Amino acid sequence: MITIRLDATKPEPMYEQLYQHIRQEITGGGLMAGSRLPSKRQLAAHLHCSLNTVQAAYSQLVAEGYLDARPKSGYYVRRLEGVVALDVQSFEFRKAVDNKKEYAYDFSYQGVDQTSFPFSTWRKIARQISTEFESEFLKTGDPQGDPNLRSTISNYLRQARGVYCQPEQIVISSGTELLLLLLIQLFEKDKVFAIESPGYEKLGQIFRSNRAAFVPIALDESGMLPDQLAKSGADVACITPSHQFPTGVIMPVNRRIQLMNWANEKPGRYIIEDDYDSEFRFDGRPIPSLQGIDRAGRVIYLGSFSKSISPSLRISYMVLPPDLVRTYHDRLGFYICPVPGLAQKTLNRFIEDGHFERHLNRMRICYKDKRETLVGAVHDDLPNVSVLGANAGLHLVVEARTVRDELDLIRLADQVGVKLYGISSFYSNPVKMRGDPKLLLGFSALEKPEIIAAVKLLKQAWEGADCG
């Protein structure tokens, strides 16, 4: 007979106490395989509990496979195959040592200005949307993304970026990374991707991680080298023509034509145009997109709100040429859009009501100002350092005339609490950097006094070391 003191004052219900006890008896060998359990009525009487309690415990054990319920015969212990400890595991997870250094100033090329976002407007819209579209919270939306947001993005792209597309060509996702995961699946397995070197470091990581073949292509002062691209055997070229990352070069029209010609030369060739920070050009109008001069449907345009609103918004999109839209429907139509419907609707209204444009205008002034502050500080304090690249974007590249190398400069800055990023880490192949070291200075998340203070620290760090 099974004996256990059921305790009505315990937090677990009585049936659960009984279930746990019998389970332990079975796994511990106290109740042998094949043995018959007392009838429910007998056990209830023995334990002074209700029949329901025994019934619930037995049912649970049957459901989990510990007991066999034989009609008109009773409950039997099943044979447990093999020997497996059924106790719960409890191991200590060895915490990774958190050796992340704190810096006084970080010239990160990621992040956005931390003070200018119209929070109250955004919150107000989010609140309206969550009331207005309450029931949408419980429904799965359009797999390509909210149709109204796609329509709004299509209008915005035409006006602001010279990108011409129908809302049906747009796929919304959360981050450029995920768009690339989709594109890798969209293309045939044997496609070879060409990436800029130096370039956005995650491209290579993503292609490698997804076992997609890729070749780094060198740049000249106009961007990716067409000859090297043609010889590489690549099918899909990933470029940042509006503002090359990280060098800051704007691709001139001639190079655009050369790359478009390359794409048009052979069926199955495509260009992925990553327009990651094109909103921020500080003199003149934005550089029109490559997609806008693509007559043959060879350009896939990638856009994102990570720079223009916030990286944590996690909303990005791509514009597929019409033939790839059909392939997308056939092959990847089963993927659900990873951005919650209400977040898409909130962003849509933020754009529709003109807040996005106003925010962009404010940010253009804000970043232009920060950039000028940085350029001015470099000019004043670091006479041997010169600024490269176009007057655009949220970072710039500087070149230091010194016998020191890039790592030296970074280490010296590190010692005074300034985090710098060397350009060599953006090359796909380990390269021996020739000539003077180049550094990437992101200024978006720093305030103007911080920029000035950080450059003063660099002056201090480098001056004694025969550079700066």
Added chain:
Amino acid sequence: MITIRLDATKPEPMYEQLYQHIRQEITGGGLMAGSRLPSKRQLAAHLHCSLNTVQAAYSQLVAEGYLDARPKSGYYVRRLEGVVALDVQSFEFRKAVDNKKEYAYDFSYQGVDQTSFPFSTWRKIARQISTEFESEFLKTGDPQGDPNLRSTISNYLRQARGVYCQPEQIVISSGTELLLLLLIQLFEKDKVFAIESPGYEKLGQIFRSNRAAFVPIALDESGMLPDQLAKSGADVACITPSHQFPTGVIMPVNRRIQLMNWANEKPGRYIIEDDYDSEFRFDGRPIPSLQGIDRAGRVIYLGSFSKSISPSLRISYMVLPPDLVRTYHDRLGFYICPVPGLAQKTLNRFIEDGHFERHLNRMRICYKDKRETLVGAVHDDLPNVSVLGANAGLHLVVEARTVRDELDLIRLADQVGVKLYGISSFYSNPVKMRGDPKLLLGFSALEKPEIIAAVKLLKQAWEGADCG
């Protein structure tokens, strides 16, 4: 000399009108390559506009590569290589015909109850969070997901699912699909995945789309067949032990031991436990997870809030065994968590403040009630149809004793406006279904009167056709 009537009343600034005009002259051949443009001063005088206007137009054309600025000499038209129409494209996107049929009643196995969610609580928390953590909106969060939410999920899993893990083992993402994309990358290229057949149809789609090898494994009444699995050469078995999708079978402890033994037999073998709707068991306590009896770190646990809160919330997570956490850091640490930080914090507070548990308790009653209504209606109106599977989850499987086949039954239901899902579509390989046809009936998004009305329609549709 360049002649254009600049119009100050047009919406485009004057410099842009001038820029557009010169650009058209260059691409149209009106201005030949190599020719020198008038000096800025000359052109400004000629057009009666300011020097700034000409300066801005020339700068833009230089930036885009149409003009060459030669110091102390002037501006020259650059040679455009190749012939590319630089006009914008404008093609009509052929809209796919929208032939989505509207049904009066849809027994979809997706979706959740549409009436019981505590919207006002959720909104209140979202509002609090967006004020409290305003600055987080502009920052990129932890790549594995908000540490507090991971900690809360780890506590929840221990109490509710018998899953034992540290927050460091949890990776938060948006949807099971994305978790699978990460897992495919996490494992070596040659890994072969085993999937249940019948099973969740997206698994095969995702593996195929990502060129990952996979084999379908048949089920018996306990779940995936261990012998077939052992012979298949698979390395990673994807199973739904708490409530098999779609059959509804709960995997008994013996089969769990057999599969754990399979995983322990050879290094590099893993089990992916998809616990997609385990919260909803309607008699007795939930079935403990397989992860809880895994002593060797062979089980990857997948969870989601798609059934327990909403599919449009797009928050899911996985629990990696410790050795895979290290691999994840090394190989996939560069991926940013796709769920916005504030959404994670909102969910975290919703759980921490007890709202999630209360909601689950309400939903358990709600779905139990709906399930009983459906079972009762089937019993009353469809005497030749019987219900299979455990008393759990948001769908059930019925079997009809009839000479008709599955497609017949679906077509007949279709004619009276009821959407049904046949079980054969969940098999990986096209199978000739033997025996009586089986159908999947999802009831989560239907109200009780709808369930009753829909079954009455099925009775009507099938009765004349010698089944039902």
